[in-house]
Amino acid sequence: xxxxxxxxxxxxxxxxxxxxxxxxxxxxxxxxxxxxxxxxxxxxxxxxxxxxxxxxxxxxxxxxxxxxxxxxxxxxxxxxxxxxxxxxxxxxxxxxxxxxxxxxxxxxxxxxxxxxxxxxxxxxxxxxxxxxxxxxxxxxxxxxxxxxxxxxxxxxxxxxxxxxxxxxxxxxxxxxxxxxxxxxxxxxxxxxxxxxxxxxxxxxxxxxxxxxxxxxxxxxxxxxxxxxxxxxxxxxxxxxxxxxxxxxxxxxxxxxxxxxxxxxxxxxxxxxxxxxxxxxxxxxxxxxxxxxxxxxxx
Amino acid sequence: xxxxxxxxxxxxxxxxxxxxxxxxxxxxxxxxxxxxxxxxxxxxxxxxxxxxxxxxxxxxxxxxxxxxxxxxxxxxxxxxxxxxxxxxxxxxxxxxxxxxxxxxxxxxxxxxxxxxxxxxxxxxxxxxxxxxxxxxxxxxxxxxxxxxxxxxxxxxxxxxxxxxxxxxxxxxxxxxxxxxxxxxxxxxxxxxxxxxxxxxxxxxxxxxxxxxxxxxxxxxxxxxxxxxxxxxxxxxxxxxxxxxxxxxxxxxxxxxxxxxxxxxxxxxxxxxxxxxxxxxxxxxxxxxxxxxxxxxxx
Amino acid sequence: xxxxxxxxxxxxxxxxxxxxxxxxxxxxxxxxxxxxxxxxxxxxxxxxxxxxxxxxxxxxxxxxxxxxxxxxxxxxxxxxxxxxxxxxxxxxxxxxxxxxxxxxxxxxxxxxxxxxxxxxxxxxxxxxxxxxxxxxxxxxxxxxxxxxxxxxxxxxxxxxxxxxxxxxxxxxxxxxxxxxxxxxxxxxxxxxxxxxxxxxxxxxxxxxxxxxxxxxxxxxxxxxxxxxxxxxxxxxxxxxxxxxxxxxxxxxxxxxxxxxxxxxxxxxxxxxxxxxxxxxxxxxxxxxxxxxxxxxxx
Numbered sequence: 001x002x003x004x005x006x007x008x009x010x011x012x013x014x015x016x017x018x019x020x021x022x023x024x025x026x027x028x029x030x031x032x033x034x035x036x037x038x039x040x041x042x043x044x045x046x047x048x049x050x051x052x053x054x055x056x057x058x059x060x061x062x063x064x065x066x067x068x069x070x071x072x073x074x075x076x077x078x079x080x081x082x083x084x085x086x087x088x089x090x091x092x093x094x095x096x097x098x099x100x101x102x103x104x105x106x107x108x109x110x111x112x113x114x115x116x117x118x119x120x121x122x123x124x125x126x127x128x129x130x131x132x133x134x135x136x137x138x139x140x141x142x143x144x145x146x147x148x149x150x151x152x153x154x155x156x157x158x159x160x161x162x163x164x165x166x167x168x169x170x171x172x173x174x175x176x177x178x179x180x181x182x183x184x185x186x187x188x189x190x191x192x193x194x195x196x197x198x199x200x201x202x203x204x205x206x207x208x209x210x211x212x213x214x215x216x217x218x219x220x221x222x223x224x225x226x227x228x229x230x231x232x233x234x235x236x237x238x239x240x241x242x243x244x245x246x247x248x249x250x251x252x253x254x255x256x257x258x259x260x261x262x263x264x265x266x267x268x269x270x271x272x273x274x275x276x277x278x279x280x281x282x283x284x285x286x287x288x289x290x291x292x293x294x295x296x297x298x
Numbered sequence: 299x300x301x302x303x304x305x306x307x308x309x310x311x312x313x314x315x316x317x318x319x320x321x322x323x324x325x326x327x328x329x330x331x332x333x334x335x336x337x338x339x340x341x342x343x344x345x346x347x348x349x350x351x352x353x354x355x356x357x358x359x360x361x362x363x364x365x366x367x368x369x370x371x372x373x374x375x376x377x378x379x380x381x382x383x384x385x386x387x388x389x390x391x392x393x394x395x396x397x398x399x400x401x402x403x404x405x406x407x408x409x410x411x412x413x414x415x416x417x418x419x420x421x422x423x424x425x426x427x428x429x430x431x432x433x434x435x436x437x438x439x440x441x442x443x444x445x446x447x448x449x450x451x452x453x454x455x456x457x458x459x460x461x462x463x464x465x466x467x468x469x470x471x472x473x474x475x476x477x478x479x480x481x482x483x484x485x486x487x488x489x490x491x492x493x494x495x496x497x498x499x500x501x502x503x504x505x506x507x508x509x510x511x512x513x514x515x516x517x518x519x520x521x522x523x524x525x526x527x528x529x530x531x532x533x534x535x536x537x538x539x540x541x542x543x544x545x546x547x548x549x550x551x552x553x554x555x556x557x558x559x560x561x562x563x564x565x566x567x568x569x570x571x572x573x574x575x576x577x578x579x580x581x582x583x584x585x586x587x588x589x590x591x592x593x594x595x596x
Numbered sequence: 597x598x599x600x601x602x603x604x605x606x607x608x609x610x611x612x613x614x615x616x617x618x619x620x621x622x623x624x625x626x627x628x629x630x631x632x633x634x635x636x637x638x639x640x641x642x643x644x645x646x647x648x649x650x651x652x653x654x655x656x657x658x659x660x661x662x663x664x665x666x667x668x669x670x671x672x673x674x675x676x677x678x679x680x681x682x683x684x685x686x687x688x689x690x691x692x693x694x695x696x697x698x699x700x701x702x703x704x705x706x707x708x709x710x711x712x713x714x715x716x717x718x719x720x721x722x723x724x725x726x727x728x729x730x731x732x733x734x735x736x737x738x739x740x741x742x743x744x745x746x747x748x749x750x751x752x753x754x755x756x757x758x759x760x761x762x763x764x765x766x767x768x769x770x771x772x773x774x775x776x777x778x779x780x781x782x783x784x785x786x787x788x789x790x791x792x793x794x795x796x797x798x799x800x801x802x803x804x805x806x807x808x809x810x811x812x813x814x815x816x817x818x819x820x821x822x823x824x825x826x827x828x829x830x831x832x833x834x835x836x837x838x839x840x841x842x843x844x845x846x847x848x849x850x851x852x853x854x855x856x857x858x859x860x861x862x863x864x865x866x867x868x869x870x871x872x873x874x875x876x877x878x879x880x881x882x883x884x885x886x887x888x889x890x891x892x893x894x
Contacts, residue, residue, distance in 0.1 A: 177842075245579075250478055250500045549799055
């Protein structure tokens with residue numbers, strides 16, 4: 001009954017993948033990148049045709065960092081599901097222990113050429129655009145820590161269920177590393193928890209434990225860790241009871257202004273990121289952070 | 299002491315009723331419609347000159363559905379009070395048992411000509427514009443269920459008191475019927491309960507019981523059913539203690555951007571509604587919903 | 597170790613004090629005004645170079661009213677600190693018993709020429725612009741009541757700690773006096789407590805006691821009165837642990853749209869204030885309010 005679709009770049013490489021109705025193109029950059037990727041799949045996609053629900057399991061050891069390769073594979077995976085009319089819902093979760101996603105891969109920002117940094121940032125934008133404007137019902141089954149880009153990914157979903165483990169945390173903690181969440185990370189958080197909570201969370205780079213995250217509305221529900229995925233499936237049933245067309249128009253009405261802000265400023269946002277991240281002072285901050293991480297592990 | 303004003307279309311039919319200062323015109327369409335309406339009054343208006351407070355009781359059996367006739371009478375009633383300098387406050391409540399208002403009359407959207415659908419939608423806009431930008435203090439005394447358009451009407455008021463009866467519910471549940479709340483319903487709800495709560499409420503078409511509604515801020519106060527109206531009168535006294543001009547300027551500052559969005563897109567919004575509601579697929583959804591209602595009654 | 601800087605207008609009078617990077621000019625009006633001010637300092641500034649934190653104590657008896665003289669001295673004090681690269685944090689508190697600041701000085705609005713009213717309003721704008729867009733971490737140590745302009749000043753800060761004394765209150769209560777909080781007071785409050793809470797607070801001119809203020813998010817933390825300042829210092833340490841550049845860019849991203857709304861409408865806002873406040877009806881309201889205050893004291 002289950003029809004496991006493994007991501008395969010060749011499926012996409014032969015055709016123009018632009019689609020109408022608010023969906024976003026897979027950029028040539030992403031497709032090209034994907035071709036060069038010959039490692040094992042970073043994402044496992046299991047699509048159940050009988051329910052119309054797909055489960056994406058992130059499995060990029062050790063912590064599902066959002067590298068360019070990962071993001072490319074992820075976006076192609078989402079796009080395939082988006083274009084499959086039988087797929088109405090998407091549950092995103094992690095196959096790695098203790099972590100949902102550690103967020104943007106710092107190695108993609110440290111010591112890289114401006115061109116490569118730009119490619120990377122375009123892929124981050126792509127992930128956000130695809131998820132935040134998805135016509136599918138999207139549910140984040142957050143079964144581990146979810147800082148920075150991991151938190152962003154969670155916030156794009158329609159519903160967030162988190163494992164009630166006080167060791168896990170979630171938040172946009174960019175400032176703690178000396179970097180800055182861009183305006184569309186900020187917009188997504190304002191849409192989720194409001195202006196004041198976002199202001200304090202972003203300025204202090206706050207990470208919240210699950211009960212704090214529930215209290216401010218950063219996640220919608222807490223359950224024991226072993227029930228995250230089954231609860232997500234139950235919630236999905238409730239969401240899919242609503243007629244798709246009415247739900248999709250409503251979702252677009254809520255999110256389109258925020259999506260349009262990035263789509264109409266995409267190149268400037270890339271330029272801005274590249275010129276910021278390639279600064280000597282920022283590169284120095286990242287080096288110090290990486291060295292701190294190394295020492296922690298040792 | 300009480301000076302009961304019954305709505306009478308002839309009072310308005312002879313003059314141009316456009317007024318300045320942010321008030322909205324009674325459109326010729328509404329006045330024409332009102333002339334054809336020869337049934338008993340759907341609204342009872344009781345104005346107490348000594349307090350400056352009017353009480354509007356909706357009494358359109360069985361469930362105060364917002365039909366074109368009802369809306370026309372309602373708007374004329376509100377406009378009369380608005381133009382009476384002695385009237386400073388308006389309490390809106392229901393004379394029907396168990397229901398405040400069941401919302402838009404589905405019979406106005408099912409099997410009707412595009413012209414008629416457009417007339418109806420203009421009347422819905424008119425009700426919202428009149429209430430949301432009223433110079434009077436408006437208090438909703440919600441003594442029964444208040445789905446869809448009933449919830450919208452409640453949200454336009456300055457203050458909402460609901461009967462604490464767990465059988466009653468309130469919310470914008472349009473998606474459950476396969477239809478979509480337009481942007482100004484959405485804007486009103488965002489202004490009331492914030493972006494994230496609105497997103498989930500609208501996508502799922504959620505109806506809240508009174509204590510849930512209080513928790514998310516959809517209503518301001520719960521009281522036992524037999525105290526709804528007296529509590530509304532007490533709250534009104536508090537609101538009327540504030541100098542009118544300062545309160546009115548402040549209210550306009552808070553609401554004008556939202557009102558302007560509709561007034562500058564009114565015809566396009568009507569066009570959009572008509573083309574959506576007259577679609578075969580939507581008409582089919584409505585037919586199924588109406589048949590479901592019939593079966594329930596039988 | 598502590599380096600107490602007393603405000604001294606002559607330090608600023610010789611140079612053009614416009615600065616780049618989002619900081620706001622000290623207008624010639626303010627500097628001219630300051631020259632004429634020969635009374636004792638209304639603000640005590642204590643700057644600890646070892647911590648990078650300055651404490652501003654408002655000491656304008658009896659209630660730290662925001663007069664033109666006070667605002668001029670205050671703005672010059674803030675600007676000096678802003679331009680001192682060693683100063684990273686600012687704590688604002690009161691040296692007067694029971695009151696943080698009573699807000700705008702009504703005597704500046706009653707019986708004054710339009711020119712003088714305009715000068716005064718420009719100084720109120722200046723205070724808000726300087727504080728709301730400050731690059732320093734700003735913490736309000738609210739050790740007494742803080743109505744109207746005092747509440748505005750508090751809301752401009754990054755963090756608000758209030759003395760947990762039920763006799764103290766905070767809020768924008770302008771409508772209770774028959775006057776109106778302008779759009780940028782409103783915007784600041786919406787950014788702090790959201791749209792609906794602001795709507796009701798401003799229309800009714802609500803003053804909240806400390807626990808109510810905490811509940812709606814108007815203040816962030818309550819502590820016993822004798823711990824307000826030490827708690828502020830502890831909170832400051834936490835804020836200063838974040839790299840300045842990342843925090844400053846983030847703060848600007850959150851606040852710039854609100855700041856830009858005033859900077860691009862500054863003259864119109866002054867004009868609007870002057871024409872409103874010099875109306876006979878408003879002057880009469882203020883006279884009644886002042887007489888009421890006199891009777892209370894007698």
